[in-house]
Amino acid sequence: MNGITFAGKQLKTFNVLAHAHEDWELIYCTGGAGEILWQNEKTAYTEGDALVIPPHLLHCNYSNKGFTNVHIRIENDCTLVADGVTKVSDDADRHIRTCFEAAFFHFNGDADKRAVLLSAYGNLIVSYLAAFRGRSVLSAVTEKIKADIVKNFPSADYKLDAFLHSLPFNYDYLRKLFKRETGITPHEYLTAMRMQTAEKLLSCDTPYNVSEIAALCGFDEPLYFSRIFKKTHGVSPLHYAKRLR
Incomplete structure (x- = not known):
């Protein structure tokens, strides 16, 4: 399963210091643009892009003009695979963004329903990433x-x-x-x-x-x-x- 273990938002931000997580980190850029720096590589992103970051990968986030995002962490599941940061662009109807926003809402919502809903939205987000990335x-x-x-x-x-x-x-x-x-x-x-x-x-x-x-x-x-x-x-x-x- 693709259980969501954390969901948060960043208001206008310019820098996020180098860090890594035990779980997969999925970031959806809701505004602005920036770059993820990892292993001497750079992955540029802008509004409407989702970023898939593997567990234990040290990375930082940098932007000249600032960015906003919704970010979640998801249990390490075999359905996600990547050696580095992977970018997936949302469609015109912003289906991926809708799922990220819903995951954030339910993570901070009714505790009695949270586990089931977060599992469902985790699966849906991974499915959308698969469909849009190929x-x-x-x-x-x-x-x-x-x-x-x-x-x-x-x-x-x-x-x-x-x-x-x-x-x-x-x-x-x-x-x-x-x-x-x-x-x-x-x-x-x-x-x-x-x-x-x-x-x-x-x-x-x-x-x-x-x-x-x-x-x-x-x-x-x-x-x-x-x-x-x-x-x-x-x-x-x-x-x-x-x-x-």
Whole structure:
């Protein structure tokens, strides 16, 4: 989840001394312009820009004419990924700003509702950053899905849908994002991993029969395994093995 741990505002300010945080820091410039200085780099920003700053990154903020902002800190979540300061520009309707302002309001509002609302707005802000920046902010999500599939595909009990629903993003959005970044859906990637493993086992001299290979590739039904293999390769597993040996 993307829980917000702090939300604040800066009125017209010219300098913020060098500092770092345990959590991700997200800054939305509501007025003016300036520069974030970090690791001998400079990231210029102006009104309507959001800045994503990783945990433990020492940085300072400088402006000749002054700036105002809303800034939040968010729990270190794998859906945010960056080696340095990243800038994301808001759209004309200022959707990101609306979320930052709401997060600030609720952080300082009703304590009984705060946790749920801040979690919701944290997820929404990260989603907007992903949508407006493109694949780079959420590439870690795709990598997380791929890693989970690689880890679990040999198990017939693996439930990919359950894992996707556990992530703090819309299920359909994740499927579309994954396909945009990899060219295939998560379920197609799962099938591809299982079929690639089956190919390797069938291509070499192994002691396993088709039923055992099916089990090693995450299928509890050999007939279903054979049907999927033939659909993707044009021949049955037995014919595939005989052709290569």
